[in-house]
Amino acid sequence: MINTIYVENEIKDHSRTSSILSKFKSSRIIYVNKYSEVFNKKKQSFRLQKKDPLLILAKKNNNLVLKAPEGFGIGASKNYYFSHMYNCIYDCKYCFLQGLYSSANYLVFVNYEDFLNQIKNLVTRNKGKSITFFSGYDCDSLAMEKVTNFADFFLKNYLENKKITYEFRTKSLQINPFLKNRPSENIIIAYSLLPGELAQKFDIKAPSINLRIKSLKQLTSLGWQIGLRFDPLIYNKNWKISYKELIRTILDEIDINYIHSISFGSLRFPKQIFNTISNMYPGDELFSHNFEKRDNVYSYKDEVEKEMILYCKNLIHKKVKKDVQIFSCTPY
Amino acid sequence: MEKLNSTDNNYICEYCFIVNKISEAQFFINRFNLKPKKKFNLFPIFSNQKKDIWLAINQDTISPTVTPIYLNNCANANEQTTWIFFSFSFLSNLNSPHFIIIDEIIDSSTQNKLYPSVSCLKKFKRKNAFSNEQKFQNQERITLKNIYEIYKTSEKLVNKALIFVTTLSMPEKYELSDVDNKTIKSEQNKYITEIMNLSDEMKITIFPFFYVFNFFKKIKEEFKFSVYEQNVLENLLKQFNPNDLKNNLKFIKKLKNGKQVINHLKQKLL
Numbered sequence: 001m002i003n004t005i006y007v008e009n010e011i012k013d014h015s016r017t018s019s020i021l022s023k024f025k026s027s028r029i030i031y032v033n034k035y036s037e038v039f040n041k042k043k044q045s046f047r048l049q050k051k052d053p054l055l056i057l058a059k060k061n062n063n064l065v066l067k068a069p070e071g072f073g074i075g076a077s078k079n080y081y082f083s084h085m086y087n088c089i090y091d092c093k094y095c096f097l098q099g100l101y102s103s104a105n106y107l108v109f110v111n112y113e114d115f116l117n118q119i120k121n122l123v124t125r126n127k128g129k130s131i132t133f134f135s136g137y138d139c140d141s142l143a144m145e146k147v148t149n150f151a152d153f154f155l156k157n158y159l160e161n162k163k164i165t166y167e168f169r170t171k172s173l174q175i176n177p178f179l180k181n182r183p184s185e186n187i188i189i190a191y192s193l194l195p196g197e198l199a200q201k202f203d204i205k206a207p208s209i210n211l212r213i214k215s216l217k218q219l220t221s222l223g224w225q226i227g228l229r230f231d232p233l234i235y236n237k238n239w240k241i242s243y244k245e246l247i248r249t250i251l252d253e254i255d256i257n258y259i260h261s262i263s264f265g266s267l268r269f270p271k272q273i274f275n276t277i278s279n280m281y282p283g284d285e286l287f288s289h290n291f292e293k294r295d296n297v298y299s300y301k302d303e304v305e306k307e308m309i310l311y312c313k314n315l316i317h318k319k320v321k322k323d324v325q326i327f328s329c330t331p332y
Numbered sequence: 333m334e335k336l337n338s339t340d341n342n343y344i345c346e347y348c349f350i351v352n353k354i355s356e357a358q359f360f361i362n363r364f365n366l367k368p369k370k371k372f373n374l375f376p377i378f379s380n381q382k383k384d385i386w387l388a389i390n391q392d393t394i395s396p397t398v399t400p401i402y403l404n405n406c407a408n409a410n411e412q413t414t415w416i417f418f419s420f421s422f423l424s425n426l427n428s429p430h431f432i433i434i435d436e437i438i439d440s441s442t443q444n445k446l447y448p449s450v451s452c453l454k455k456f457k458r459k460n461a462f463s464n465e466q467k468f469q470n471q472e473r474i475t476l477k478n479i480y481e482i483y484k485t486s487e488k489l490v491n492k493a494l495i496f497v498t499t500l501s502m503p504e505k506y507e508l509s510d511v512d513n514k515t516i517k518s519e520q521n522k523y524i525t526e527i528m529n530l531s532d533e534m535k536i537t538i539f540p541f542f543y544v545f546n547f548f549k550k551i552k553e554e555f556k557f558s559v560y561e562q563n564v565l566e567n568l569l570k571q572f573n574p575n576d577l578k579n580n581l582k583f584i585k586k587l588k589n590g591k592q593v594i595n596h597l598k599q600k601l602l
Contacts (some may be wrong), residue, residue, distance in 0.1 A: 003450070003454045004435070004450050004458075008449070014563070027460060028435070030435065030436050030447065030460075033446065035446075037445070037447060038447050041487075041492060043411075043487065043488075043490065043492050044449065044491070044493065045451070045492075045493050045494050045534075045538040047537050047538065047540075048452065048493050048537045048538050049451050049493075050452050050455065051452060051537065052451050052452045054450065054451075063459050063550070102545055109428055109555065233548040266353055279540075279541065280540070281540075281573075282540050282541055282544060282570060282571075282572075282573075282574070283570055283573065284573075
């Protein structure tokens, strides 16, 4: 239950603000001039706020759609990402958001129309080029759907264009908007996946892997394109058995004809974020394996990374005869 | 003015209280057996014998922005110190005293606002407060003298979640002396104790490494360890989740010697 909601004065009369507030009738509402007065303050504790997160409703004025980092893509010539929300209701131990913001409060930008306008502008500016727009970089795309209705709005209003792909990255089971709408070839619902026992340890508060696979099955049965994101690949002594089992289960359960793409990326953190997160979990198993620093990024040793990715790719190739696109995600 | 912290700073300041008046300080002085520290002569400063609890009383002649800085220096406070501002306030719509946490501070003259952290404060009643003594026609507004300046300075010193702006609001028609002293004391006792306990819990989450370090120090004081055993103990503790350590503390205290402590911790890690 969200106990306190901060609302930017500028959007206090916005219809979406009213709609969201109506879902939290007993919460205390505090009006602020700028969300940054609450969200960006220094000397806050991310871990403490994660125990009891608050909600901030705001308007995003600039940088609504940004260039995706190098190595973040699924085949298009241009890659962009957008975030209608910062932070996430899940508490995955490896998540870079923990080291990115000083606050763990949920920040929702209610001006969804501006995100779509910006996307349209970019499509016009890059006429004829293939572009992927990613949602779910600074948050989980669907986890707060019941509150935000963002995916629902997006599916009703997005720009249809053969050259454009939109990816909703998620671990959530909130797939109702997709069940209600007709499948589109331009939209991919991509699930982050870990072997069950690792997900139990590290994907805190996120749905179990079995439930995520159930959602994937449901989506493919309706004809939606899906993405399988084995990112991060996490090393432990049984990793080969665990990933073999995971990949087998997924490919046995879902209709593989609707796999748009598969990507792999090993566990990796920019230096600053590694320091912040590893300090949050003294003695945690996640950081007990050897990391090495390459180009300001902490990750497993090069040979470990390569072995894990190659092994998983081979497992996929054995099972999937269809010409599925497979990608490796390189550091941020 | 005497040089602060020149000697005798081998203690950890856990709590700093700031009040505006001696009447607001009285409860803390009695409860924690605080004694005036006469060597600090800019403000009335009090501390207990262990020097882990400190209190300052604002003075009208000095800018309130100075109070947190001065107390911070006198108390040798650090970023893990809990700061509690306490004041009485009066509201027209109350029939009995209410303890309130302030989550929005408004400077009445500029209308600038500050937002104290409300992490983990779900259980408490909350309101906003104005930062001067100006009389409002609407007496449902809480006014806390100096609070804007004090909070603004304090938030630069410590983690924001560890600053608590609190007030005991009383029915407006009463003067402080009219309200049953017992009621006031019991309200203050109940809520201030709750906040202090809560802040201790919060510190484990905010500063997990320091918790482990302090745990190590506590255990070292209670049991005898050889130098080798101290190293083993330190390395063992580093592998623990602070919350697991906390849950083990009672059991550990019952053990007879350092060897048993080390064996117990090793067992727990298996």
